[in-house]
Amino acid sequence: MNKTKIQIRPRLRVIFGENIALGPGKAELLELLEETGSITKAARKMKMSYMRAWSLIRTMNHCFKAPIVVSKHGGAHGGGGAKLTDDGRQILQLYKKMNDQCLRSVRPAQRQLEKLLCR
Amino acid sequence: MNKTKIQIRPRLRVIFGENIALGPGKAELLELLEETGSITKAARKMKMSYMRAWSLIRTMNHCFKAPIVVSKHGGAHGGGGAKLTDDGRQILQLYKKMNDQCLRSVRPAQRQLEKLLCR
Numbered sequence: 001m002n003k004t005k006i007q008i009r010p011r012l013r014v015i016f017g018e019n020i021a022l023g024p025g026k027a028e029l030l031e032l033l034e035e036t037g038s039i040t041k042a043a044r045k046m047k048m049s050y051m052r053a054w055s056l057i058r059t060m061n062h063c064f065k066a067p068i069v070v071s072k073h074g075g076a077h078g079g080g081g082a083k084l085t086d087d088g089r090q091i092l093q094l095y096k097k098m099n100d101q102c103l104r105s106v107r108p109a110q111r112q113l114e115k116l117l118c119r
Numbered sequence: 120m121n122k123t124k125i126q127i128r129p130r131l132r133v134i135f136g137e138n139i140a141l142g143p144g145k146a147e148l149l150e151l152l153e154e155t156g157s158i159t160k161a162a163r164k165m166k167m168s169y170m171r172a173w174s175l176i177r178t179m180n181h182c183f184k185a186p187i188v189v190s191k192h193g194g195a196h197g198g199g200g201a202k203l204t205d206d207g208r209q210i211l212q213l214y215k216k217m218n219d220q221c222l223r224s225v226r227p228a229q230r231q232l233e234k235l236l237c238r
Contacts, residue, residue, distance in 0.1 A: 098225040105224035
């Protein structure tokens with residue numbers, strides 16, 4: 001019997017006081033920033049404005065002790081890009097780890113749920 | 120030293136083909152439906168329209184083998200309310216179980232994250 005599989009997407013939010021210190025959007029932004037080395041490029045890939053991306057980064061920098069993202073001061077014309085700090089990378093890794101652990105932990109219940117879904 | 124605690128909110132989505140078979144909004148709706156015995160009342164508590172609530176229920180009823188919600192045919196004027204089926208209750212319990220298991224599984228990473236947050 002060919003049961004249709006389901007997919008679980010944890011969209012963990014880390015709430016810190018009034019703020020969402022970290023969530024799926026912020027984690028994706030950090031990941032793309034690491035990949036592209038630029039807030040502009042990362043924002044574009046997420047189809048959000050630079051201002052929106054910067055506001056997410058500001059919230060993270062505000063919640064965590066040390067800055068998560070710093071500018072690289074590389075090229076001329078202020079086009080030096082940005083990169084994750086060591087803390088930024090650690091925070092992203094911890095978020096991914098929580099995601100993986102969550103997915104692993106729900107598997108037995110997930111299988112029970114699958115039995116109740118249409119084929 | 121008094122470290123500020125963070126709170127993790129898993130917002131698990133159960134993806135089934137093109138549909139979100141279950142997620143935080145649908146689970147809350149089921150819970151309120153169980154509590155109030157009425158789609159109208161449950162929708163009002165979530166500040167959503169009856170039509171929106173009904174559309175969420177329709178998606179669930181479409182994804183799962185057996186109906187999740189049935190009308191109670193109680194009072195006159197079609198005001199008989201609605202209730203969860205046995206499958207509906209089981210599905211809600213499994214979703215809550217997944218939430219709890221997820222929260223438990225991320226605790227060690229959560230504690231590491233807490234150390235990086237502002238006090």
